[in-house]
Amino acid sequence: xxxxxxxxxxxxxxxxxxxxxxxxxxxxxxxxxxxxxxxxxxxxxxxxxxxxxxxxxxxxxxxxxxxxxxxxxxxxxxxxxxxxxxxxxxxxxxxxxxxxxxxxxxxxxxxxxxxxxxxxxxxxxxxxxxxxxxxxxxxxxxxxxxxxxxxxxxxxxxxxxxxxxxxxxxxxxxxxxxxxxxxxxxxxxxxxxxxxxxxxxxxxxxxxxxxxxxxxxxxxxxxxxxxxxxxxxxxxxxxxxxxxxxxxxxxxxxxxxxxxxxxxxxxxxxxxxxxxxxxxxxxxxxxxxxxxxxxxxxxxxxxxxxxxxxxxxxxxxxxxxxxxxxxxxxxxxxxxxxxxxxxxxxxxxxxxxxxxxxxxxxxxxxxxxxxxxxxxxxxxxxxxxxxxxxxxxxxxxxxxxxxxxxxxxxxxxxxxxxxxxxxxxxxxxxxxxxxxxxxxxxxxxxxxxxxxxxxxxxxxxxxxxxxxxxxxxxxxxxxxxxxxxxxxxxxxxxxxxxxxxxxxxxxxxxxxxxxxxxxxxxxxxxxxxxxxxxxxxxxxxxxxxxxxxxxxxxxxxxxxxxxxxxxxxxxxxxxxxxxxxxxxxxxxxxxxxxxxxxxxxxxxxxxxxxxxxxxxxxxxxxxxxxxxxxxxxxxxxxxxxxxxxxxxxxxxxxxxxxxxxxxxxxxxxxxxxxxxxxxxxxxxxxxxxxxxxxxxx
Amino acid sequence: xxxxxxxxxxxxxxxxxxxxxxxxxxxxxxxxxxxxxxxxxxxxxxxxxxxxxxxxxxxxxxxxxxxxxxxxxxxxxxxxxxxxxxxxxxxxxxxxxxx
Numbered sequence: 001x002x003x004x005x006x007x008x009x010x011x012x013x014x015x016x017x018x019x020x021x022x023x024x025x026x027x028x029x030x031x032x033x034x035x036x037x038x039x040x041x042x043x044x045x046x047x048x049x050x051x052x053x054x055x056x057x058x059x060x061x062x063x064x065x066x067x068x069x070x071x072x073x074x075x076x077x078x079x080x081x082x083x084x085x086x087x088x089x090x091x092x093x094x095x096x097x098x099x100x101x102x103x104x105x106x107x108x109x110x111x112x113x114x115x116x117x118x119x120x121x122x123x124x125x126x127x128x129x130x131x132x133x134x135x136x137x138x139x140x141x142x143x144x145x146x147x148x149x150x151x152x153x154x155x156x157x158x159x160x161x162x163x164x165x166x167x168x169x170x171x172x173x174x175x176x177x178x179x180x181x182x183x184x185x186x187x188x189x190x191x192x193x194x195x196x197x198x199x200x201x202x203x204x205x206x207x208x209x210x211x212x213x214x215x216x217x218x219x220x221x222x223x224x225x226x227x228x229x230x231x232x233x234x235x236x237x238x239x240x241x242x243x244x245x246x247x248x249x250x251x252x253x254x255x256x257x258x259x260x261x262x263x264x265x266x267x268x269x270x271x272x273x274x275x276x277x278x279x280x281x282x283x284x285x286x287x288x289x290x291x292x293x294x295x296x297x298x299x300x301x302x303x304x305x306x307x308x309x310x311x312x313x314x315x316x317x318x319x320x321x322x323x324x325x326x327x328x329x330x331x332x333x334x335x336x337x338x339x340x341x342x343x344x345x346x347x348x349x350x351x352x353x354x355x356x357x358x359x360x361x362x363x364x365x366x367x368x369x370x371x372x373x374x375x376x377x378x379x380x381x382x383x384x385x386x387x388x389x390x391x392x393x394x395x396x397x398x399x400x401x402x403x404x405x406x407x408x409x410x411x412x413x414x415x416x417x418x419x420x421x422x423x424x425x426x427x428x429x430x431x432x433x434x435x436x437x438x439x440x441x442x443x444x445x446x447x448x449x450x451x452x453x454x455x456x457x458x459x460x461x462x463x464x465x466x467x468x469x470x471x472x473x474x475x476x477x478x479x480x481x482x483x484x485x486x487x488x489x490x491x492x493x494x495x496x497x498x499x500x501x502x503x504x505x506x507x508x509x510x511x512x513x514x515x516x517x518x519x520x521x522x523x524x525x526x527x528x529x530x531x532x533x534x535x536x537x538x539x540x541x542x543x544x545x546x547x548x549x550x551x552x553x554x555x556x557x558x559x560x561x562x563x564x565x566x567x568x569x570x571x572x573x574x575x576x577x578x579x580x581x582x583x584x585x586x587x588x589x590x591x592x593x594x595x596x597x598x599x600x601x602x603x604x605x606x607x608x609x610x611x612x613x614x615x616x617x618x619x620x621x622x623x624x625x626x627x628x629x630x631x632x633x634x635x636x637x638x639x640x641x642x643x644x645x646x647x648x649x650x651x652x653x654x655x656x657x658x659x660x661x662x663x664x665x666x667x668x669x670x671x672x673x674x675x676x677x678x679x680x681x682x683x684x685x686x687x688x689x690x691x692x693x694x695x696x697x
Numbered sequence: 698x699x700x701x702x703x704x705x706x707x708x709x710x711x712x713x714x715x716x717x718x719x720x721x722x723x724x725x726x727x728x729x730x731x732x733x734x735x736x737x738x739x740x741x742x743x744x745x746x747x748x749x750x751x752x753x754x755x756x757x758x759x760x761x762x763x764x765x766x767x768x769x770x771x772x773x774x775x776x777x778x779x780x781x782x783x784x785x786x787x788x789x790x791x792x793x794x795x796x
Binding site: 574577578581598599600602603606607609610655656657667668670671674675 | 780
């Protein structure tokens with residue numbers, strides 16, 4: 001009996017001691033894990049929101065630079081209209097000396113930025129290299145109670161810059177769209193959530209979907225601002241506050257909070273999620289102790305509870321990552337340009353197949369002016385949402401820079417400087433950027449560490465190895481070397497990313513440049529869409545069921561025979577019909593037009609021009625003569641700025657009436673319609689476009 | 698535009714050369730108007746005409762009506778394929794007397 005008592009007492013003591021130890025260790029582990037998750041959450045939240053605002057403001061500033069053109073004085077009204085259109089609070093044009101010479105705010109006019117300690121950093125923009133400068137939110141100069149953020153973009157060559165300002169009130173209107181996704185889709189543990197509220201009023205901007213409509217302010221949600229203020233911080237990209245406890249939506253939560261751009265962001269993790277597991281296991285431990293398996297059970301319990309916690313954490317992480325990847329892929333695909341415009345000088349095709357874990361490939365192409373077309377392929381290092389957001393930034397920067405500088409190499413100088421100046425994640429990208437001169441076939445290009453494209457020239461495919469410099473965002477102050485090649489009519493160029501050449505088969509062999517060249521050689525003629533399809537099919541066949549490791553991007557361009565198109569404008573007088581006839585005859589004869597077409601084209605010209613001259617009320621009209629080769633035909637386009645009039649909308653006159661019954665008129669258009677191979681009419685930009693094609697068939 | 702005009706009593710022949718379009722039709726119209734009152738048989742020799750636009754058709758229609766009113770006739774001769782095509786499209790083939 002005595003021994004039993006001793007055993008029982010010993011067991012009881014042992015039980016108490018071990019329970020206390022288990023409780024302490026469990027509590028410590030749970031706190032550590034909670035803290036780590038909250039840390040991860042607030043850093044991600046801050047970086048994503050700040051990144052989105054920077055990207056948005058950068059785009060606004062560069063758009064303003066394009067619209068304003070150069071540092072010149074402009075009226076208050078025009079600047080105000082511009083600010084309204086860009087949905088921004090402040091727009092200032094600053095000249096090279098640092099003086100504000102145009103603004104939507106009369107108080108800003110003539111203010112000197114140079115020498116002002118707050119504004120001085122913007123003066124970097126006049127060095128001709130730096131393209132944009134961003135400042136964090138800081139108290140507004142005339143209304144220190146409010147904070148505002150400024151970002152400026154330079155005019156080409158550093159000849160002054162445009163500064164745009166965003167204040168917290170406007171940010172409130174923009175934030176819900178940025179936050180909607182984060183708050184609804186990001187996971188924080190299993191039951192955690194995020195809140196964002198106006199820092200001054202506490203009004204909630206966005207509620208987590210689970211608690212929607214439960215509260216309209218932070219205090220209604222249960223947030224005790226007085227306690228929280230001891231733990232929260234004003235976010236500066238380095239400090240994210242410390243964990244504190246709040247009762248939110250009736251539940252005890254572990255929280256982190258930071259203030260950014262006039263808003264308070266809170267990440268909250270309910271306590272029960274982490275501590276319920278600990279409590280359950282502690283009880284189980286008690287039972288096991290009574291069975292004198294205490295030590296073993298305790299050990300097993302700790303192992304299993306840790307494993308469980310880790311499993312839960314990783315499951316949550318994986319869910320979040322899957323959603324991030326989906327968003328990243330959406331961003332990546334949405335950033336791609338639409339189909340290239342119909343252009344008789346060239347054809348372009350491009351495609352991108354994102355890998356399962358998304359990389360940062362993208363391509364772009366756009367018209368610079370009537371005779372230049374830009375196209376590019378790029379590959380951002382890294383994967384997932386960060387790479388996708390970085391890709392968006394890079395894409396916007398490159399496009400803006402090419403539109404401003406026109407030379408790919410000069411554009412990359414600026415893009416590189418810009419990317420280097422703000423690259424906390426140490427990302428980089430390779431890019432091949434070309435601008436095709438539609439008249440000469442000259443492609444001026446710059447290659448920033450990208451795979452060499454392949455060119456089809458003189459009937460042969462060969463790689464174009466010329467480099468201009470290293471990958472973008474690696475090293476500041478790089479000057480990229482301008483390069484060029486010339487494409488004759490019928491020549492082609494094929495760009496791709498390393499997802500093509502580094503595709504792996506089951507024996508881990510690379511697809512490689514030789515296989516790529518062979519695939520290209522098989523495509524005759526080298527039509528862009530066929531080139532893209534054939535290469536993608538070749539890579540898929542090579543991988544033979546292996547998972548695609550990286551994004552695969554292809555872009556092909558082929559220069560076509562230059563179109564023979566001639567335009568001339570005429571005043572709307574009877575004499576112009578003779579002049580237009582002469583113009584048509586001259587072009588028909590220069591281009592060896594088949595004689596059978598001459599009378600038909602002359603009649604058509606006569607009918608349409610006399611209609612325009614007599615009835616349209618146009619101030620001018622234009623005749624375009626274009627020679628098409630397949631099938632051989634002549635296309636006449638008549639453009640006038642007169643009253644909207646669709647000649648095809650008229651009923652045909654009755655051609656069976658006798659000479660006496662017949663009214664005069666209405667025949668001209670009938671003749672045009674009957675004699676032409678095809679006719680069409682469109683009204684756009686306040687002008688009538690009437691097009692007639694006559695083929696020699 | 699050159700228009701050769703040959704008048705022999707009540708018979709007249711007009712031979713326009715080149716294009717009969719918005720610019721040149723007024724000249725042909727004037728040549729028709731200048732024909733003496735007594736002409737009742739008009740021949741339009743189109744052997745030298747390149748083409749006829751609707752403005753030219755208008756003049757042909759006017760000349761046809763004038764001859765009809767005067768109880769006379771108008772004949773169009775030496776029609777090339779391009780002009781024949783225009784006549785067919787517009788139904789003028791059935792209005793005009795084409796020889």
